[in-house]
Amino acid sequence: MTNNSDSGMDDFGYKESLDRSLGKFASFAAGVSYISILTGTFQLFYFGFGTAGPAYLWSWPMVFLGQLCVALCFMELAAKYPVAGSVYNWAKLLGRRIVGWSAGWLMLTASIVTLSAVVLALQLNLPRIWSGFQIIGDGSGENDFATNAVLLGAILIAITTTINALGVRLMAMINSSGVFIELIAAVLIAVILAANITRGPQVFFSTNGYGAGESGGFLAAFLVASLASGYVMYGFDTASSLGEETVEPRRTAPKAIFRAILASFVIGGAILVFAVLAAPNLDDPALGSPDGSLQSIVESVMWGPLGTIFLICIVIAVFVCSLAVHTAAIRLTFAMARDNALPFGESLAKVHPRTQTPVVPAVTIGILAILILVINIGQPQIFTVLTSIAIIMIYLAYSMVTGPLLAKRLAGQWPPKDLKPGGYFTMGRWGLPINIVAVLWGAGMALNLAWPRTEVYGSPWYNTWGAFVYIGAILLLGLAWYGLKGRRHIGTLKSHASTGEERSPA
Numbered sequence: 001m002t003n004n005s006d007s008g009m010d011d012f013g014y015k016e017s018l019d020r021s022l023g024k025f026a027s028f029a030a031g032v033s034y035i036s037i038l039t040g041t042f043q044l045f046y047f048g049f050g051t052a053g054p055a056y057l058w059s060w061p062m063v064f065l066g067q068l069c070v071a072l073c074f075m076e077l078a079a080k081y082p083v084a085g086s087v088y089n090w091a092k093l094l095g096r097r098i099v100g101w102s103a104g105w106l107m108l109t110a111s112i113v114t115l116s117a118v119v120l121a122l123q124l125n126l127p128r129i130w131s132g133f134q135i136i137g138d139g140s141g142e143n144d145f146a147t148n149a150v151l152l153g154a155i156l157i158a159i160t161t162t163i164n165a166l167g168v169r170l171m172a173m174i175n176s177s178g179v180f181i182e183l184i185a186a187v188l189i190a191v192i193l194a195a196n197i198t199r200g201p202q203v204f205f206s207t208n209g210y211g212a213g214e215s216g217g218f219l220a221a222f223l224v225a226s227l228a229s230g231y232v233m234y235g236f237d238t239a240s241s242l243g244e245e246t247v248e249p250r251r252t253a254p255k256a257i258f259r260a261i262l263a264s265f266v267i268g269g270a271i272l273v274f275a276v277l278a279a280p281n282l283d284d285p286a287l288g289s290p291d292g293s294l295q296s297i298v299e300s301v302m303w304g305p306l307g308t309i310f311l312i313c314i315v316i317a318v319f320v321c322s323l324a325v326h327t328a329a330i331r332l333t334f335a336m337a338r339d340n341a342l343p344f345g346e347s348l349a350k351v352h353p354r355t356q357t358p359v360v361p362a363v364t365i366g367i368l369a370i371l372i373l374v375i376n377i378g379q380p381q382i383f384t385v386l387t388s389i390a391i392i393m394i395y396l397a398y399s400m401v402t403g404p405l406l407a408k409r410l411a412g413q414w415p416p417k418d419l420k421p422g423g424y425f426t427m428g429r430w431g432l433p434i435n436i437v438a439v440l441w442g443a444g445m446a447l448n449l450a451w452p453r454t455e456v457y458g459s460p461w462y463n464t465w466g467a468f469v470y471i472g473a474i475l476l477l478g479l480a481w482y483g484l485k486g487r488r489h490i491g492t493l494k495s496h497a498s499t500g501e502e503r504s505p506a
Contacts (some may be wrong), residue, residue, distance in 0.1 A: 009083060009244070013091070014338065018084065019168050019356035022246040026172040027253060029179035029320075031260030034235030034328060036118075036321035037186050037268040038314045041232065042063070042294045042487020043121045044273065048228030050288025051455070053210040054203045054276045059226035064265040067233045069434050071261050072427055073402050074097075074237050074255035079424040080416050082243025082253040087397050092339075095404035097490065103400035104336045105478040111329035112365055112391035115160075116372040117387035118154030118325055120135075121318045124290060126152060128299075129311050146380055147465055150373045153402075156319065156324040157373075160326040161366035167355035168245050178320030185313035186267045189298060193274035196301040203276060223448055224455060230445055232268070237259045238328045239440045254425040304366035326365060333361035337495040340489050343481065349493055363440040380457040385466040388456060391463075392449045392467050393474070394420050399442035408436045 009016065012399055020032075048056040074086070083089050087107050092100025123145065126133035135151055137144030162170050211218030239256035243249040275297045279287065286292025295314075299307040339350035339360075352359045376383040408414040419426040427434055450467035457466045 011085060013082060013492055013498050014083070014090060014496055016244070017351045017356070018244045018497060020245055020247060021169055022172050022242060022258070024252050026176050026244060027246050027249075027256035028326070029172070029176040030242050030324055031236045031239040031256055032183070032263060032271055032408070033175050033179050033317075033320040033324035034238040035180070035233060035264040036317050036324075037232075037271070038182055038189075038317035039118060039121055039263050039321045041268050041271055042392060043124065044231055044312055045275070046288055046290050046293035048225040049276075049293075051210070051228075052218065052225035053208040053444050055205070055207060055218070056222060056225035056228065057204060057272050057276065058267070058270060059222065059229040060269050063226065063229040063445075064261070064269075065232050066437070066445060067236075068261060069255050069438040069441055070398055070402060071236050073405055073438050074240060075257050075425050076259060076415055076419070076427055076431065077405070078240035078243065078253040079250050079403070079419055079426065082240050082249035083244065084241055084244045085303050085332040085334070086240040086243065087401055088297075088332060088335055091397070091400045091404060093403065094408055097487075099400050099404060101336075101341055101482055101486070101490070102475065102478070103330060103397040104341065104402075104484075106393040106475065107397040108329065108332050108336065109474050110390040110397070111325060111332060111476075112368050113372055113386050113390035114394075115157065115329060115365070116376075117151065117324060117390065117496075118318065118322045119156045119373070120149045120376065121368075122152040122156060122315065123149035124266075124293075125293065125311050125315050125318065128295065143377060147377050150376050151316050153373050154370045156322055157366050157369050159319075159325070160323045161362050163323060164330055164362040165324055165352075165355070165357065166245060167357050168242075168327075171323060172387065175320050175323055175327075178316050178323070182317040182320065183267065183314060185310060185317075186271060186298045190267060190270035191309055192306075193271065193278045193298070193301060195278040196288040197258070197274060198280065199277055199282075201273075201277070203282070204273075208282075216250070221451040224453060227388075227449060227456065230395075230449060231388075233261065233264060234329070234391070234394055235325070237398075237450055238324055241331045244331075247322065292342045304425075326362070329362045329365050334358040335363065337361070338493050339439050340491055340493055341486060345489075346493060346495070349496060381441050385457050385463050385470065388449065389467050389470050392446055393471060395442055395446040395449065399439065399446065400440040402435060402442055406432075406439050409435055430498055483500075 048059070069280040077090050078086065081090060081093065088100055088104030091103035099329060104157050116330045127139065133152065134148055135251045163174060207218040213220035214220060235237065236257045239260060242252045243253050246252050277296055278301050279297045280300050282478055286296050298310060302310065333342065333348055337345040349358065350360055351357065405414060415426045415431060452464045454464055461468050
């Protein structure tokens with residue numbers, strides 16, 4: 001059992017209330033499954049390739065380097081404070097209370113929308129495996145695809161809700177098994193694609209006609225296409241958000257964060273590169289369509305039933321990704337609720353005595369995610385806008401950590417003195433330049449993601465400017481509650497305070 005002084009919980013005044021049973025692989029698997037190499041690459045390849053062609057893949061290492069700087073900052077924070085709802089608690093401790101609450105609110109609403117977005121990927125894969133999964137209609141009707149996607153997604157959310165309600169041990173066992181299968185499948189897909197390459201790497205060093213005749217040329221197309229990579233490589237903080245359920249979290253969580261983002265970059269990058277080199281015809285319009293995308297390339301180079309087997313592995317990846325996103329959202333809800341920083345805080349922060357897991361947040365998030373799913377039936381463009389702004393909100397929440405962290409570093413108040421002597425992770429003299437890059441990267445990528453583009457957000461104007469309209473509305477709604485009620489009541493609930501008394505968080 002890890003005591004409070006070794007877990008960073010003393011700094012927040014929290015008592016141990018969750019089941020501390022996760023090991024090194026389970027912690028790593030939580031980060032990998034949230035990033036989800038197979039889910040992200042297979043769900044978004046069509047967007048990147050269809051917008052900027054093969055050269056869009058240069059955005060993969062670009063996004064990796066930017067997010068690695070953010071991850072390194074998070075690793076240092078996890079080495080000191082590996083607590084539930086990490087982004088919320090870090091922002092609260094490093095900055096003002098309003099900064100922490102805003103980061104938590106943006107991250108929470110984004111996580112619920114992200115869960116709805118991830119489960120829709122089932123529709124891209126299950127009917128390819130067996131036509132019987134097209135339960136509603138035959139796929140030819142105007143709303144067959146979207147309605148069936150909602151049904152399959154709702155079933156998956158019901159399953160992840162049940163697993164999360166039954167305890168972290170079951171969740172970790174299923175998640176780790178799924179990640180193990182996903183990693184093996186991802187490596188094998190990369191190897192088989194590499195064995196079937198039909199062209200050389202020169203294809204990545206040409207615009208191939210993309211961006212021609214457009215204002216901004218290829219650069220404009222590339223910046224849009226880079227969203228496909230930006231949509232994938234986040235969620236590595238999940239390993240730290242499960243810190244209160246991890247053995248030796250101050251040593252385990254930082255390593256898990258690094259391994260998760262590195263494994264995702266290497267294996268995901270290999271799949272993307274070899275897929276382009278192995279594609280039978282790069283001019284095939286299906287490659288830029290969600291109906292074809294990366295799946296069509298994999299199916300074209302696989303023999304016999306192998307293509308179906310790998311599609312099943314992608315479904316497993318979607319399943320564990322949904323499970324991890326749901327889990328992370330639950331921990332964030334619990335973390336904010338025990339500070340009484342959400343409506344109905346006492347109920348949302350209640351931990352089931354037998355399973356030692358927050359059951360009410362699991363069910364609440366599941367219901368909200370299913371309700372959001374319903375939007376997809378008649379308004380798929382609105383749903384695309386919502387999923388896009390969810391990613392932006394997560395980037396903004398990350399910036400609410402890296403920004404205050406940089407301020408502490410410049411003031412000489414970071415890193416903590418016990419990290420290096422204790423053998424915990426610290427960036428040392430590299431901390432300042434890496435932190436500066438992390439802040440600049442977060443601001444730049446958020447702006448690129450939010451830029452009003454009809455090819456991303458569609459029309460009318462309130463969709464085109466959706467990042468500003470909807471994020472502004474979500475933030476204003478949250479701040480209205482905070483200003484009218486929340487700020488007067490926020491403070492650690494007696495049931496979760498280490499002293500047994502309510503205390504105001506830093």
